[in-house]
Amino acid sequence: MRPKVLIIDDNEQSVGVIASLIVNAQLTPVRATSLTAAQHIFSRSAPEDFLCAIVDYRLPDAPHGQAIDFTLASFLPTIVTTEFLDSQTRAGILDKDVIDYILKESEQVYEYLSVLLSRLYKNKHIGVLVVDNARVHRARSTALLRRHNFMTYEATTGQHGLEVLTRQSHIKLVIVANDLPGPSGIKMLSEVRQRAKKEDIAVIGLSDRGDTGLSARFIKSGANDFLTQPYGQEEFLCRIMQNIEYIENIELIRRAANSDFLTGLPNRRHFFERAAAALQLIPVCQCLALIDIDHFKKINDTYGHDCGDYTLREIAKLVADTFKQHIPARFGGEEFCVFMPNIKLHTAVQIFNDFRQALTDIEFKFEGQTFHCSVSIGVTAIEHGGISGMLRKADEYLYQAKNNGRNRVEHDPS
Numbered sequence: 001m002r003p004k005v006l007i008i009d010d011n012e013q014s015v016g017v018i019a020s021l022i023v024n025a026q027l028t029p030v031r032a033t034s035l036t037a038a039q040h041i042f043s044r045s046a047p048e049d050f051l052c053a054i055v056d057y058r059l060p061d062a063p064h065g066q067a068i069d070f071t072l073a074s075f076l077p078t079i080v081t082t083e084f085l086d087s088q089t090r091a092g093i094l095d096k097d098v099i100d101y102i103l104k105e106s107e108q109v110y111e112y113l114s115v116l117l118s119r120l121y122k123n124k125h126i127g128v129l130v131v132d133n134a135r136v137h138r139a140r141s142t143a144l145l146r147r148h149n150f151m152t153y154e155a156t157t158g159q160h161g162l163e164v165l166t167r168q169s170h171i172k173l174v175i176v177a178n179d180l181p182g183p184s185g186i187k188m189l190s191e192v193r194q195r196a197k198k199e200d201i202a203v204i205g206l207s208d209r210g211d212t213g214l215s216a217r218f219i220k221s222g223a224n225d226f227l228t229q230p231y232g233q234e235e236f237l238c239r240i241m242q243n244i245e246y247i248e249n250i251e252l253i254r255r256a257a258n259s260d261f262l263t264g265l266p267n268r269r270h271f272f273e274r275a276a277a278a279l280q281l282i283p284v285c286q287c288l289a290l291i292d293i294d295h296f297k298k299i300n301d302t303y304g305h306d307c308g309d310y311t312l313r314e315i316a317k318l319v320a321d322t323f324k325q326h327i328p329a330r331f332g333g334e335e336f337c338v339f340m341p342n343i344k345l346h347t348a349v350q351i352f353n354d355f356r357q358a359l360t361d362i363e364f365k366f367e368g369q370t371f372h373c374s375v376s377i378g379v380t381a382i383e384h385g386g387i388s389g390m391l392r393k394a395d396e397y398l399y400q401a402k403n404n405g406r407n408r409v410e411h412d413p414s
Helices: 012-024 033-045 065-071 087-095 105-124 135-145 156-168 185-195 211-220 233-258 268-280 297-302 305-322 344-361 384-404
Strands: 006-007 026-030 050-056 079-081 100-104 128-132 151-155 170-176 200-210 225-229 286-293 327-332 335-339 365-366 367-369 375-380 410-412
Touching: 006 033, 006 065, 012 026, 012 105, 012 135, 012 200, 012 297, 026 033, 033 065, 050 065, 050 105, 065 079, 065 087, 065 410, 079 105, 087 100, 087 367, 100 105, 105 233, 128 135, 128 156, 128 384, 135 151, 135 233, 156 170, 156 185, 170 185, 170 233, 185 200, 211 225, 225 233, 225 327, 233 268, 268 327, 268 335, 268 384, 286 297, 286 344, 286 384, 297 305, 297 367, 305 327, 305 344, 305 365, 335 365, 335 384, 344 375, 375 384, 384 410
Parallel strands: 006 026, 006 050, 050 079, 079 100, 128 151, 128 170, 170 200, 200 225, 375 410
Antiparallel strands: 286 335, 286 375, 327 335, 365 367
């Protein structure tokens, strides 16, 4: 079920715009025109059903932000909207533990709201590490991050921070002060950069106001960005979002370069990169298989190329699901490849036979047509000649499978 977003606003036009943004973000809008209505709705719902609330600052029965206090007391992450924003109102809003505020003044502001909603959902799966010896500073940073649904981790020393990074692979951003017990933040940054590039883990250095030399040292040592303390809440969150989105955009570019356009599986080039990396870990054994769809040309000739593409996508889903612990790829045409480090031959053969049988049981349906598919598979555990040698051997077994009647697995002698 899609997470819900509670809208508390008595302006019908604003509610309509906000609701459409929520729907576009694959979320469910729940509308209330007053604080009383919101309290009634929320009392009949489970709090965990809601991703956040979007609350107008002034309502007929809550003219001074009381609705904001209600949603925050209900542990709902809250975005505030307002038509008027003087310095006193702005300060009053930011004194509350809100995510952010939106001034209803242009379409671009609503676009920012759309970005916020998307980020709140994505951030649940992103880790941020704060490394600072000052408890007050750590507490403030993590509190702001948690408002935006980030998973937060804390460390008081550089060594502790590196240990946390080792254990938590979903950390995408590190915020680090330089003044730490033991090795400095700059030295910790150097260690981080030996493990991960700027495109993999973003690092924001913290420098004191007026210490321009330290911010420059952070950047020269590999930091993506820096913040001057004491920082403003809005600047902090804008820099966090900017750096997280940088990491995500690089990941999208990599995924596009490394994935097969039609099926989403890794492509041939990326397969060789991943297999080579797996071999560097010196697995105790390994297997490689080539999978070819039987009579695929007949599917294209009988039902059309759109049906052929549909078939490839559906089989690719089964490949991805079955071999998610291994290294699958689409090699081109109707051929797939799977590399399995640390798997013995008899185990691999059983896995591929189960895969083959599961595929034959699937009833494919496309534009009123119903049909079944099968695959021929060649599997080898012979390591001579590296990946290229294993591919040649698996290809020999694949042709044996086709010559022996198809819909079967051929492999090295046991």
